[in-house]
Amino acid sequence: MNSRIYMSSPDVGELEEQYVLAAMRSGWIAPLGPDVDAFEAEMAARVGVTHAVALSSGTAALHLGLLGLGVGPGDIVVTSTMTFAATANAIVYTGAEPYFIDCEQATGNMDPALLREALDQLYHSGEMVAAIVPVDLLGKAVNYTAICAIAEEYGIPVLADAAESLGATHNLKAAGSFGRASILSFNGNKIMTTSGGGMLLTDDAELASHTRYLATQARQSVTHYEHTDIGYNYRLSNLLAALGRAQLTRLDDMIACRRRMRESYREVFADVPGVEIFGGENDKNDNFWLTSVIVNSSVSGWTPAELSAHLLLDNIESRPLWKPMHLQPIFRGARSSSNGTAERFFNTGLTLPSGSSLGPDEIERVLTRMSDLILRRV
Numbered sequence: 001m002n003s004r005i006y007m008s009s010p011d012v013g014e015l016e017e018q019y020v021l022a023a024m025r026s027g028w029i030a031p032l033g034p035d036v037d038a039f040e041a042e043m044a045a046r047v048g049v050t051h052a053v054a055l056s057s058g059t060a061a062l063h064l065g066l067l068g069l070g071v072g073p074g075d076i077v078v079t080s081t082m083t084f085a086a087t088a089n090a091i092v093y094t095g096a097e098p099y100f101i102d103c104e105q106a107t108g109n110m111d112p113a114l115l116r117e118a119l120d121q122l123y124h125s126g127e128m129v130a131a132i133v134p135v136d137l138l139g140k141a142v143n144y145t146a147i148c149a150i151a152e153e154y155g156i157p158v159l160a161d162a163a164e165s166l167g168a169t170h171n172l173k174a175a176g177s178f179g180r181a182s183i184l185s186f187n188g189n190k191i192m193t194t195s196g197g198g199m200l201l202t203d204d205a206e207l208a209s210h211t212r213y214l215a216t217q218a219r220q221s222v223t224h225y226e227h228t229d230i231g232y233n234y235r236l237s238n239l240l241a242a243l244g245r246a247q248l249t250r251l252d253d254m255i256a257c258r259r260r261m262r263e264s265y266r267e268v269f270a271d272v273p274g275v276e277i278f279g280g281e282n283d284k285n286d287n288f289w290l291t292s293v294i295v296n297s298s299v300s301g302w303t304p305a306e307l308s309a310h311l312l313l314d315n316i317e318s319r320p321l322w323k324p325m326h327l328q329p330i331f332r333g334a335r336s337s338s339n340g341t342a343e344r345f346f347n348t349g350l351t352l353p354s355g356s357s358l359g360p361d362e363i364e365r366v367l368t369r370m371s372d373l374i375l376r377r378v
């Protein structure tokens, strides 16, 4: 059996080894240290924000970002239905209720028209929307121009979930720099990794320092540790920050690899009727985190599940797009505004190996295997 090809595995090598080893040898093992400070400064500079707080995960960043915006029990938080469960889970941690908005046909990101409709309706029924959390799906930045304008009209703060979109832009501005604050994830499968980690980015000094405070068990700065709030143990360790610093120096190269992967898929599917690359042609501002295809199987003659099974026979991983949150059993009771788009993407989409660590032989294996099915050589 050929070795397993994953959708998006960590891309680490000698440079990462050097950085982590240097951090270990520096003696800064116990959790915080100079690599955390440097990682925060380097990421803030890269994204173009004034404050960055390195945290143990993207989920932790979402949780503290929401708390920092004052979200709590009885509030509603409006978010994208087309996302990974972490976004919705963090809303529930605060005691607030998630309200799910369906996506645009063209991008899979939160539909501004549906958002406006939902806010209008909630406003007129006197309900309190405490935050809007749009999600940059698979590395394409949300239409922040439209979403932030609507949010401003209603006076609602935006916490942008940029977990998937580091390196992408909207109107020349970096993903991660929108809204009152944004969050990043450095989970193992993301565009860059700290093996596990996340970050909150903001231009709001007070929000940044409050996040730091809550992430370190809400200790008042007195020697006996006075506590006036419930805190969390959510900081990133110094060793992992060193890994993140190495990865950040390689971010643009890793994006370039993923972009080439997208282009290869585009070539393979160029003359295949019934198949579109998810997110459309207009992807020059994406970070190409994952490439998915949308399959109209009555035209193509094969289903996404058949393609997936065919790839799996050669030990190649693929996966449907996120199952929308409003269709998840755990959120059965939640309210949503849907137009059927997210559900259609879930039923017709397939995400393909997209990682930057794939070697030429592995890429060849994936492309040949796919062509076999597409060209009916099997």
Ligand SMILES: *Cc1c(COP(=O)(O)O)cnc(C)c1O
Residues within 6 Å of the ligand: 056, 057, 058, 059, 060, 083, 084, 086, 087, 135, 161, 163, 164, 184, 185, 186, 187, 196, 197, 198
């Ligand atoms: C990965 C991801 C998260 C969670 O990040 P973790 O670091 O795994 O906690 C949140 N939101 C989205 C959209 C993600 O893809």
